[in-house]
Amino acid sequence: MINDWKRDGRRSRVTEVNELLTTAEMAEADRLAIALGIPGIELMENAGRAVAAAALPLARGTEVLVMCGPGNNGGDGFVAARHLAAAGRKVRVMLLGEVGRLRGDAAVMAARWDGDVHLLGPDVPGAAGVVVDALFGAGLSKPVDGAAAAAIEAVNRSGLPVVAVDVPTGLDGSSGQVRGIAVRATRTVTFFRLKPGHLLMPGRDLCGEVRLADIGIPGSVLDDIRPSAFANRREIWAGRLCLGRRDIHKYDRGHVLVVGGDQWNTGAARLAARAALRAGAGLVTVASPTAALPVYASHLTSVMLRDGEGVEGVKAALADPRRNAVVIGPAAGVGDATRDKVCAVLAAGRSAVLDADALTSFEASPEQLFGAILSDRARPVVMTPHEGEFRRLFGSVVDMDADKLARARAAARLSGAVVLLKGTDTIVAAPDGKAWINDNAPEWLATAGSGDVLAGIVAALLARGLPAPLAAAAAAWLHGAAALRAGPGLIAEDLPEAIPSVLRELRN
Numbered sequence: 001m002i003n004d005w006k007r008d009g010r011r012s013r014v015t016e017v018n019e020l021l022t023t024a025e026m027a028e029a030d031r032l033a034i035a036l037g038i039p040g041i042e043l044m045e046n047a048g049r050a051v052a053a054a055a056l057p058l059a060r061g062t063e064v065l066v067m068c069g070p071g072n073n074g075g076d077g078f079v080a081a082r083h084l085a086a087a088g089r090k091v092r093v094m095l096l097g098e099v100g101r102l103r104g105d106a107a108v109m110a111a112r113w114d115g116d117v118h119l120l121g122p123d124v125p126g127a128a129g130v131v132v133d134a135l136f137g138a139g140l141s142k143p144v145d146g147a148a149a150a151a152i153e154a155v156n157r158s159g160l161p162v163v164a165v166d167v168p169t170g171l172d173g174s175s176g177q178v179r180g181i182a183v184r185a186t187r188t189v190t191f192f193r194l195k196p197g198h199l200l201m202p203g204r205d206l207c208g209e210v211r212l213a214d215i216g217i218p219g220s221v222l223d224d225i226r227p228s229a230f231a232n233r234r235e236i237w238a239g240r241l242c243l244g245r246r247d248i249h250k251y252d253r254g255h256v257l258v259v260g261g262d263q264w265n266t267g268a269a270r271l272a273a274r275a276a277l278r279a280g281a282g283l284v285t286v287a288s289p290t291a292a293l294p295v296y297a298s299h300l301t302s303v304m305l306r307d308g309e310g311v312e313g314v315k316a317a318l319a320d321p322r323r324n325a326v327v328i329g330p331a332a333g334v335g336d337a338t339r340d341k342v343c344a345v346l347a348a349g350r351s352a353v354l355d356a357d358a359l360t361s362f363e364a365s366p367e368q369l370f371g372a373i374l375s376d377r378a379r380p381v382v383m384t385p386h387e388g389e390f391r392r393l394f395g396s397v398v399d400m401d402a403d404k405l406a407r408a409r410a411a412a413r414l415s416g417a418v419v420l421l422k423g424t425d426t427i428v429a430a431p432d433g434k435a436w437i438n439d440n441a442p443e444w445l446a447t448a449g450s451g452d453v454l455a456g457i458v459a460a461l462l463a464r465g466l467p468a469p470l471a472a473a474a475a476a477w478l479h480g481a482a483a484l485r486a487g488p489g490l491i492a493e494d495l496p497e498a499i500p501s502v503l504r505e506l507r508n
């Protein structure tokens, strides 16, 4: 859970705190701030003070163990130790390495600590009741091993509350991946802006509650850094949903066409269609194979129905130019027929959401799909794979060992589509490299049909004219928020019905 979002008084854009900085970008922010005349020692003092403030309430009447590393993360630890001691807490500082080897600001802060400094060894956590983890932060350069790894293992085993400085040691702030072993923190205090690793899994789980502290770095440094990753927050796209406008006709809100499956597989398209209506599409039509028409007809009310037999039927359904966004893939069937229909949809120039079987059908020929998408870059396309579908479509062209953010970005760049890679940490990646990380999905959202609903929401927002990356980001968030509303025990049918109350809250 993210809280304590602090606004930087010097800039007023609400989206600014959504920016996520890689560890390299954060080092650059540090460098630029110092170049602007803000002493590094002041930044470190502010950082360490914020850490102490986060640890204080956890350390009532117990000793605090501060584990310091050899770099500036350790420097923050020495500052925190000083403030905790000044607040009357018993503090034990353990250092990985020798004090004499510390350099720069960390050496200055170590000198300002007037207590003992013990060598980090096997007696961790000793008598401590709470631990401050200041071993490694943004400077993690290799897998954690040796004395640091042993200390982390002992702390994790102890079950003691841990306050991590910047990131839990062992967590790569840029990728969210563990290098060797990582601290499991109760609370993580980070500075200026979050990093992708605070939101990506498993990093998010290791951080516990994340607090963001303003340490005096001016927001203007971001003009030079130009971050390309963002936390998916409502401020980014809520203004584009036009929830307060009165002058809107149903045709202004777009017309979604859902390409439906056969008579034995109608549920997925019905879920997508219903979600598209609930998410604000003006009209929604399901185009179905002829034999399935009676099945759909017996289940649909406000959603319209028309014949969409074979590729010709889909083409005919696309002849009406008001049908401006298409969902294809949910329960469509894997094979030539679906491939042909996808190509017809893309050739028609409509906004398209490609999901499930529309993706898997191109497993053996991903370049055919990418070529069709790239032939018209002006036409918005969103792909919504889960990990399995992603692997099938992109496994031969994207480095599957890379972290999730990097994989989604590579897929978007290669395919020309916005890629919404589903999961607890859903990523929305645009072909230009920008990416949004979503973090509001509860675990009960992983249920049959949930992806069909998401595809319908994306299509509704495309139909309403949102740019594809924002449509995908907003849809991921609405989907998670609807699941939170519906609560545990959720089935996919509940999701569309929960959307109105989410929209009502956004409108207010």
Ligand SMILES: NC(=O)C1=CN([C@@H]2O[C@H](COP(=O)(O)OP(=O)(O)OC[C@H]3O[C@@H](n4cnc5c(N)ncnc54)[C@H](OP(=O)(O)O)[C@@H]3O)[C@@H](O)[C@H]2O)[C@@H](O)CC1
Pocket (backbone or CB within 6 Å): 026, 027, 029, 030, 031, 043, 044, 047, 069, 070, 071, 072, 073, 074, 075, 076, 135, 136, 137, 138, 139, 140, 141, 142, 143, 144, 145, 148, 165, 166, 167, 191, 215, 217
């Ligand atoms: N940026 C900002 O605005 C501000 C940043 N601040 C703080 O600075 C932190 C970044 O500091 P940092 O760059 O000194 O890196 P840090 O994480 O201390 O580690 C570097 C040291 O650890 C070593 N080392 C690394 N991995 C290792 C391993 N697996 N096993 C063994 N050794 C390993 C590494 O060795 P080397 O790679 O050089 O061989 C080097 O000696 C940041 O997280 C935040 O807390 C704040 O003070 C306020 C302003």
Ligand SMILES: [K+]
Pocket (backbone or CB within 6 Å): 073, 133, 134, 135, 136, 137, 164, 165, 166, 167, 168, 169
């Ligand atoms: K740390």
